[in-house]
Amino acid sequence: MAVTAWNAADVAKRVIEKKDVFVLDVRNEDAFADWKIESDSFTYKNVPYFDLLDGVEELVPELPKDKEILVVCAKVGSSQMVAEMLADEGLDVAYLEGGMKAWSEHLEPVKIGDLPGGELYQFVRLGKGCLSYMAISNGEAAIIDATRMTETFTSFAEEKNVTIKHVFDTHLHADHISGGREIAEKTGASYWLPPADAEEVVFDYEKLTDGTSVAIGETTIGINALYSPGHTIGSTSFVIDNRFLLSGDILFIDSIGRPDLAGKAEDWVGDLRETLYTRYRSLAEDLIVLPAHFMIMDEVQDDGSVQEKLGVLFKENHGLNIENEEAFRSLVTENLPPQPNSHQEIRQTNMGRLNPDDEKKREMEIGPNRCAVKA
Template sequence: MSKVKVTTNDIARKVIEQKSMYLLDVRNESDFEEWKIEGEAFEYKNVPFSEIKEGVEHLAKKLPKDKDIIVACAKGISAQKTVDKLEGAGFNNVYPLEGGMQAWSEHLEPVKVADIEGGAIYQFIRLGKGCLSYMVISNGEAAVIDATRMIDTFKKFADDKDAVIRYTLDTHLHADHISGGRRLAKETNTSYYLPPKDATEITFDYQKLEEGTSLSVGNAKIEVKAIYSPGHTIGSTSLIVNNAYLLTGDILFIQSIGRPDLAGKADDWVEDLHDTLYETYKTLDQELLVLPAHYASNDEMNEDGTIGKKLSTLYQENDGLNVSSQDKFRKMVTENLPPQPNSHQKIRETNMGKQSPDSEEQREMEIGPNRCAIS
């Protein structure tokens, strides 16, 4: 039995650094087609484990022996069995992905966006899900924005940077993943902020994140300022950090724009989405670096691994910001909605505090790609 396993940390570095990798995925074809590990220079082969249970002779003829082969499955069990079979067939270059796609879905990769006075702003990339969280650190204090449920990552990162988490904030009520903001605030004995227009059904106490809210982080007075920007949800609120970084939540992405339908309000909210993108954001400093809460593909990554572009650049390059009329915008948005995220209503209710699924159920609810953008 193989004793060497590849971790999600190993895979993440290959993605960020755009290194090559050969991936043998033994999940069912439909699961593989819907969602897989994306890499700029990755090679793929998908063979369901059911086809190799009895033997790997046919598969062995199709696999390279001159490069490492990473084997992935749902949770790591079938991958290990596949590796054992291939080693028995003479392969010494096969390695299972520890924890499988479940572990990949939960991996967070921190990348520094920029230094700021007394600290830095960091982007936490959930490579297997396309989610982006942020931590602003200055002079020993931190604010965490749009945290995922893997809150231990944020706690450890802050500890490693000798920073105390002072605030956690969600730019909106999330529907594609379970927020860790409220639990992180509870475990760090700090304040949790949420837009009040998204909080009409929540079952817990919170601080209002609304137009004009201004929070200082550290002695350097690095400010996080809120701007009301509805459209993805009725409460969606953007944040400007240090007058240089625009955290857009799920309103504006690098290659697309947010969808307005995850609460069943597409026709009602499409006008709000248009006004935010074509009026509110137009009044902002166009030199702001847009940092979204999601991304769709790795080609949105910059060379340093970050995901972000200047607002002025997006007004030139993003098709969703260049629709000639409001009627055409409405048609584009309402006719190009992708399938809704897995378990999106149950995720919304969990983030409201109405449901309390256990950790295993939370994992299952989140499995699959994010679908927060217009196609």
């Protein structure tokens, strides 16, 4: 029978469309338990590759006959070999090109809405839970929270025939490597970073402070900065066109940001509460919240986007509804998930103090997103 190669975009399409796929993951059990392709419509079976070296005959009866079967491994070699073995046993199967490394790096652009003279796009990194943005107006573009897959953004700008003028990071990231500075260097754009997060950086940048307003496309739309500390001391949100709130890692759809990735949980939990319960409460409730991450697939809508009105989150997000300050402090400081893989090295890389090669960067980022606190 046939063996088919699926790329990450093929898998992303099936995740977004909620297709019924059976995933045979042949990585080690601990790797599978830590991180896998997430979809509510997928079913999974984990059988380490080394357990299949003597053949797949005993496995075949356990595989469905009425679903697409996708074999997954870390890079690609093991899954391709297992897929070929299953095909020899009479099954139609696919394997994931590039494995989980490719899945981690895939970005799916989704249009969020129209802007005067342009559009706002969200780039969804399904395999890592990262969300990046590109605001376009009258031939110019601004990028917010770009990942290290910089070619995706520059190619998209070329496709849209726009010039990248500004690149922003809402904070100094600790879970993934930013592509902001690299994009700015490639395109001549201005690179903006909150100075409170940038005390140790070794490169020049534009200081992103509370009230900073940057025009895109002949002043048609404004990107307005709102100082919103708590995840980091410099965390900054953006209000775009008075319609969209880009909340960085402060507020997510189903959770709130964690304050400890620079080792400051007890110090910054008060800042986090002040941002969520005072600064954000002063904003219009019809703003569309667009976070820099999502934690679970339930946060991804049918069109592949991650968004919700601020007023809805005030009602439904538990992290915004803890009246007692001590209870809030306990929730945030006592329910912290494990810290992201290599988070200290990632922060040092985003400061410009480390310069790992591409393969090392991939290794540093492997694993699930862990930027939120969930009750």
